[in-house]
Amino acid sequence: MNAQAAALREYLESILGFRTKLTRIKLDVPFSVQEAFYLFKLEINVPGTTTPLIMLAALQREDDYPGIVALRKRLAVIEKATDWVVVYISNAISLVERRSLIDNHINFIAIRKQFFVPELAMDLREAFSVRKKKVLEESEFSPATQAMFIQLLFDESAFKPDALYTAEKLMGSYKYSRVTLSRAIAELRESGLLTLISEKDFSTRLYKLKYSRSKTFGKALKMLRSPVKKRVWVNKIPPLNNGICYAGDTALAEYTLLAPGSKPVFAMTQKVFSAMVKDHEFEEVAHIDSAKATVEIWRYRSPKAFTHIVDEVSLYLTLKDDKDERVQLALSELKEENTWMAFGD
Incomplete structure (x- = not known):
């Protein structure tokens, strides 16, 4: 791990209070993009959860800011190659450059200066709730879980007595990573709405919704929030x-x-x-x-x-x-x- 990556990890752990892990990865992206960034899988381990929050950290190799146009093009290439939230990382971003990144809705971390990742804001807010041990009678679904659950509500056949679902079938039209899908299924099981019927490997396990359509909706209301x-x-x-x-x-x-x-x-x-x-x-x-x-x-x-x-x-x-x-x-x-x-x- 280079000095910048170590500084990033230290900064994140100091502001978030959670253990983090950085793993160098390779993506199928043009050489020019590989030359511009060190690419890391960044895992944020949240106490009380079984799966970490994951994003892809694109760490600028050089201190020179490439300009918003060139940066957006490079990050767009990376986004197409991964399912994770992509975050631009640099040790030297001026105040003007940070304002440009915010105006262009680009996730970024200026090491020791600013953390701006709105796409993970809700997940992190939930994480801080865990850390502060706020006890709620019902916990809210994550966005991915809620979307997948609502999709199931509109599938009338899902509530038939013999309806069984694999993990992939539960996901439906969404294209989640395995980590996100595992977390969504875990949340539905913890809510008591989904039951595991067959103990097999992840891809062939069978699940079943426990209640009727109306009862499922009624029980889920406290866990659903405005999108x-x-x-x-x-x-x-x-x-x-x-x-x-x-x-x-x-x-x-x-x-x-x-x-x-x-x-x-x-x-x-x-x-x-x-x-x-x-x-x-x-x-x-x-x-x-x-x-x-x-x-x-x-x-x-x-x-x-x-x-x-x-x-x-x-x-x-x-x-x-x-x-x-x-x-x-x-x-x-x-x-x-x-x-x-x-x-x-």
Whole structure:
């Protein structure tokens, strides 16, 4: 381990309070990218959990900052070659350069100066909750677990008495790493909603949902949370592609008789949002008067993203605390259309 990597490990352990592990890895990326970075698998071991938080640390070999354009291109190549969250690491990032990285939504760690990894923020927040020993009657699902679980809710056949699932089948349309999938299955089993039927190796184990569809939804409600990380205003209407969906009152109007607001609402993940900004599809604006639309940045891709309207369960979670009576009436109508959701009343 070189001096920079050792400094990174020391810095992370000092600010997080968790043991970390750095392992040098190789990726199938162009030589120019290999020359620019030392690549490490970074594991953050959280007390009380069975699997570590994992990200890929792209450690800048030279102290000279390459510029935001060149950096984005190199990191994009790395992101295509791994399932892990990619974080740019450098020992020499100026204040101006750090602001540029934040504005361009790039995960980065300036050693001994700043930790900016919004894609892991929720996981780390949960980790600190473990460290502080906050005792909750019910623990919230991680974003990956929630997305996979909601996808199962829309599979009516999953609740038939003879329905059995392998790990891959539970994952459905998502493309999780084995670590993420293992964690999601562990969370569903710990919640009491999923039962292991057959003890085999990981890929051939068989699982079964314990309860009916409505009872499963009702028991899971305390573990489900709004998928919205933040809301921003943008200066153009986003195109309905690449996992972008109608959300908020716009989506609710698609499902019910609610009249939509004057500015449409869209949902997308941070990765999609960053790519759209990078490709100049739209820009974030500071004032609603300059906005053409609202974008909700979600913690996961909706299981119904292919329809370009967010799924009913995630939509309910985003709006259930809305004080507008019209919205609450529309949510009641939404649950009437999906009777198994009425358990939450």
